[in-house]
Amino acid sequence: MKLLRYFLFLFILCLGSVAFGQSSSELKRRKEALTREIESLNRSLNQTSSSKNLSLKQIRALNAQIRLREEKISTINSEVRLLDNQISDNTNVVRSLQAQLDKLKKEYAGMVLFAFRNQSSYSKLMFIFASQNFNQAYKRLKYLQQFSEYRKKQAMYIEGTSKDLNIKIEQLDRNKQEKSNLLSDQEKERRTLGVQKNSKSKVLTGLSREEKKLKQELSQKQRESATLNRAIANAINREIEEARKRAEAEARAAAAKAKAENKEAPDAKPISRGSSILAATPESAKLSSDFLGSRGSLPWPVTNGIIIEDFGNHTYGRNVTTENNGVDIKTAPGSAVRAVFSGEVAAVQNFAGSYAVLIRHGEYFTVYSNLRTVSVSRGQKVTLKQNIGTVITDAVDGTTEIHFEVRKGAEPMNPAGWLAN
Incomplete structure (x- = not known):
C-alpha cells in the first residue's frame, strides 16, 4: 500500500507539472506575440512621427500600442498568478516530501537497529528453533526474509523520495526566480506604458491645437x-x-x-x-x-x-x-x-x-x-x-x-x- 501511495503521489505531481507547463507556454506565446506587435507599432510610430505632422493615424497607432501594452501587462499578471499557484503547490509538495522522507528515515533507523541487535546467524537460528511447531518456524523464517526485503525497499523509497525532493526544491527555486524576472518585466512595462500615455496626451494636445x-x-x-x-x-x-x-x-x-x-x-x-x-x-x-x-x-x-x-x-x-x-x-x-x-x-x-x-x-x-x-x-x-x-x-x-x-x-x-x- 505504501508503494501504491508513493507512485500515486508521483503521478499527481506529474499531472500538475504538465498542466502548469501547458498554461505557462500559452501565456509566454501570447506575450511574445504582443511584444512583436508592439515593436511593429513602434516602427510605424517612428515613421509617422518623423514627418512632424500630427495625424489621426499617429494617435490611432498610439491607442493600439497602449492597448497592446496593457494586454501584455495583463498577460504578465496571469503568468505571475500561475507561478504563485505553482510556488504554493511546490512548497506544499516539498513539505510533504520532507515529512515523508523523515518518516521513512525514522522507520529505516528502527529496522537498522533491530537488524544490528539480531545480526548474528546464531540469533536468527535461535529465533527460528525457539518455535513451538514447524508451522511457526516456517512463518518466522518467512518473516526474516520479508523483513530483509522490506528494508531494501525502504532504502529505495528513501533514495527516490530524496531525488524527488531535490527536484522539487530546484523547481521551486526556478519558479521564484522566474517570478522575480516577471515582476521586473512588469514594472518596466508599467513605466513604458506611463511614458506612452504621456506621449498620447501631448499628441492629443497638439491635435486640439490643430483641430481645424x-x-x-x-x-x-x-x-x-x-x-x-x-x-x-x-x-x-x-x-x-x-x-x-x-x-x-x-x-x-x-x-x-x-x-x-x-x-x-x-x-x-x-x-x-x-x-x-x-x-x-x-x-x-x-x-x-x-x-x-x-x-x-x-x-x-x-x-x-x-x-x-x-x-x-x-x-x-x-x-x-x-x-x-x-x-x-x-x-x-x-x-x-x-x-x-x-x-x-x-x-x-x-x-x-x-x-x-x-x-x-x-x-x-x-x-x-x-x-x-x-x-x-x-x-x-x-x-x-x-x-x-x-x-x-x-x-x-x-x-x-x-x-x-x-x-x-x-x-x-x-x-x-x-x-x-
Whole structure:
C-alpha cells in the first residue's frame, strides 16, 4: 500500500507539472506575440512621427500600442498568478516530501537497529528453533526474509523520495526566480506604458491645437467611409432584391405547374423583404449556418496584422469623433488579402484608386476595402483563404492598412468577435 501511495503521489505531481507547463507556454506565446506587435507599432510610430505632422493615424497607432501594452501587462499578471499557484503547490509538495522522507528515515533507523541487535546467524537460528511447531518456524523464517526485503525497499523509497525532493526544491527555486524576472518585466512595462500615455496626451494636445486641420482630415475620412457604406448598402440591397425576385418567380412557377397538372397549388409562403430572404434556399441556409458556426475562429483577412482601430465610435481630441463599422488592420506593404470564408463575390467597387470587395456568405457579408489590386469579379465563387487582392500603401505616410467588416444583411457587426485570437 505504501508503494501504491508513493507512485500515486508521483503521478499527481506529474499531472500538475504538465498542466502548469501547458498554461505557462500559452501565456509566454501570447506575450511574445504582443511584444512583436508592439515593436511593429513602434516602427510605424517612428515613421509617422518623423514627418512632424500630427495625424489621426499617429494617435490611432498610439491607442493600439497602449492597448497592446496593457494586454501584455495583463498577460504578465496571469503568468505571475500561475507561478504563485505553482510556488504554493511546490512548497506544499516539498513539505510533504520532507515529512515523508523523515518518516521513512525514522522507520529505516528502527529496522537498522533491530537488524544490528539480531545480526548474528546464531540469533536468527535461535529465533527460528525457539518455535513451538514447524508451522511457526516456517512463518518466522518467512518473516526474516520479508523483513530483509522490506528494508531494501525502504532504502529505495528513501533514495527516490530524496531525488524527488531535490527536484522539487530546484523547481521551486526556478519558479521564484522566474517570478522575480516577471515582476521586473512588469514594472518596466508599467513605466513604458506611463511614458506612452504621456506621449498620447501631448499628441492629443497638439491635435486640439490643430483641430481645424484634424477636422479637415476627418471630413475626408468620413466622406470616404460614407461612400463605402452607400456602395455596400446598395450592393446588399441588390442581393436582397434579386433573392426576393427569384423566390417570387419560383413560387409562380410552382403554382403554374400545379394548375397545369390539375393539382392544388401549394400554400403560398410570405416572402420576406428583409435579409433573411438571402438564406431562403437550402444552400444559402447551410452557408449562413456554417458561417455563424465559425464565429470566433475565422482566419484574418491578412496573414500578419495588428488591429489599429476597433469597431465602434472613437474620440480624438475634444470635439473630433469617428465611427468605424469594422476594424482597420495594419499590415506589411504588398500583403495579400484573403477571403475569411467560402462564398460568392457580391460586388467589386473602385474608389478613386483603391478597391473594395464584398463577399456574400448566405445571409452574412464580409467587406475588404483599401485594396490596391483585385483578383476576383462579381458572381465568382471563392474558397476559404483564397487570395482576392493586395493591400494599398499610403503614398504620403507609407502606412499599409486594410479595412475589414462583417455584416448580417446590412447590419454591421464587430469583426473582433468573429476573427480567431
